[in-house]
Amino acid sequence: MAFKRIGQLRLKVQLLPYIASRGYRSTSQRWQESETSERDITQIDLQIRQPRWRKSRQIQQEAVAHETIEDLEDLRTDDLIDEGDVDELEKGVTIKARTLAIRDLLKNGKAVKPRHHYILDSKAAETLVRHLKPDLQETDVILETSPGLGILTETLLANTSNHVLAYEPHNKLRTYLEETLLPLYPSQLQLHNLNLMKFFGYYMVSLKDGNTTLLNNLLAPLPDCDEQDRSPLKIVGVTYDPKFFTRLNLTFVMRCCFFESMSPVFYFFIPPDVFNMLTSTVYYRQKYSYTLGCQFRYYFNLEVLGSAPRDGFYPAISRKSQDSEEDSDLRLVRVSQNNDIFTQVGQDEFEGFHYFIRKLLLSKQDETLITTLERWIPDCGPDFIKYGAHVFGHPRELSQEQLLLVYRLFTSLPAYPFSAFHHQKKQFMQKLTGHEDA
Structure with a gap:
């Protein structure tokens, strides 16, 4: 045979x-x-x-x-x-x-560096669909980012009866899918020319310019969410970009885009360096990466489902010399909303909590937890010292649970409602959104 x-x-x-x-x-x-x-x-x-x-x-x-x-x-x-x-x-x-x-x-007459990342390995696509199927119900909708040649798209269509919305911004690739897959699955497949990875950017455009066309076109095909304990929206694809998770954090905090009425579940292939960034609880020099991962773990749960060889994707990630082939495989992860955060921090406090954690973790190496907090509320150091805070301790030395405890204690101080923290948080959000009412 x-x-x-x-x-x-x-x-x-x-x-x-x-x-x-x-x-x-x-x-x-x-x-x-x-x-x-x-x-x-x-x-x-x-x-x-x-x-x-x-x-x-x-x-x-x-x-x-x-x-x-x-x-x-x-x-x-x-x-x-x-x-x-x-x-x-x-x-x-x-x-x-x-x-x-x-x-x-x-390419268009010359070699170009791809802006998106594509699945080429059928086995990788089958692995994703195998883990996705138990989480699917008949009314669920699957969104795919940058399907490329439609390797994952075809696997989804052949193995599920759910509607698949494929967002392919590249004209030639979208035309290829229209000629190959759309005639085979006309009632199950929808093709869109928007870039699904720019969901937060579309929201920013709607705030700054008042133009909601792109955001509405992105959200219009999505289903209504009637259930509170599960999401009818599954988003699948591959990303090498850690900024995607930065935008995902902000979308969760601001309760916009997908999170305005539902909490989508993501099934993504990510490279090892991004996986380590999101899961590492030990600080090692890169304070921005550590801050991203710490905030991500407050808002989301990450579950490792499997892996796939790096040469099954385009462009293929380069393997570091000290890594084995297995260590360089892309991880298939399931990312879902962490519902525990709603009992730990009020939803109306999300923006303040996000800014608080960000400010502490990005503080300079020669600063301490006490000096950082006293910039917002002068002479508040003794209140934290009596609860066990070290006088010379740095915020990045604290665990996530300890940072959450510091936030709760900080917001319970009598001077908190009148502190400079609120003004600085408002300035941060205005700079982020470009909107004065933020």
Whole structure:
């Protein structure tokens, strides 16, 4: 059975026509098809093996993809080939072909750096859908960010009956999905040209300019939430950008966009450095990353569901020299709202709490907890010292529970309602939103 699978490889890889359309031929094929001199053949061979530096990476990857296909054809009669090896070879060729295909669609006459991140590995898509299905009900809606070639989209459509809203801002990729997937699932799939990752930016535009068109277009297709204990909205995709979680924190705090009427659940592939940033409880030099992770853990629960090899995504993340292949795999995580925060901090205090934690954790190394708090309420240090606060202790030395206890004690002080904290918090929100009434 292994040999048949190798022989049928070209039929299984749907995107191989993209490679063939580029007109690549081996040196021997060029020799047979043209009557050229030995010097011309040498030039052709050098063009393939030693291309110009501007196109070397692209040409080499195309050559590797074609040579791999030809090698697989030659292995058809090899009795030593193993079924597992066939799977690995098939996966490798498929991902190479899809990489070339998405690069062709993304570029416009020249090589460009992708602004989004795409799933190319079918097994990674199957892993996500397998963990998503138990959390789905018939009325739930699935939002996908930057579907690209539709690898995850097709897996969702084939394995669930839920409506899938795919947000693809790139015109060529969206056109490709309209031609391939939309005719197969016309009642289940919707394609939109907005960038789902800019949800907080659309809200900021509505505040600063009063233009709510983009925000309304983003939120209009979403379902109404009648249940308080679960969300009918599932958002799936992949992101390498830690700023996404910064925006997610702010969206939760301001109770805007998705969180205005519901609490979506996210199923995302994220790289190891972003995962460590969100989960690490130990401070190590990077105070902005530590602050982001600490605030995130107050607002959200993160559950690790699985992992996927880094070469199954485009663009592939680079592996650090000290990391093993397993350590460089992307993590599949489930991110959901932490309902405990509503009992610990009042919803009307979210903005103040967010600013309080941010200000403490971003304080300079030579500052202490007491000096930071006394800038808001002078001579309040003894009130915290009698509860066990260290005179020379830095805020980043405290655990999340201790920071929450400091916030509660701070807001319970008699001078708190008249302190400078409120004015500084208001200035922070005005600067963030560009709105004077913030």
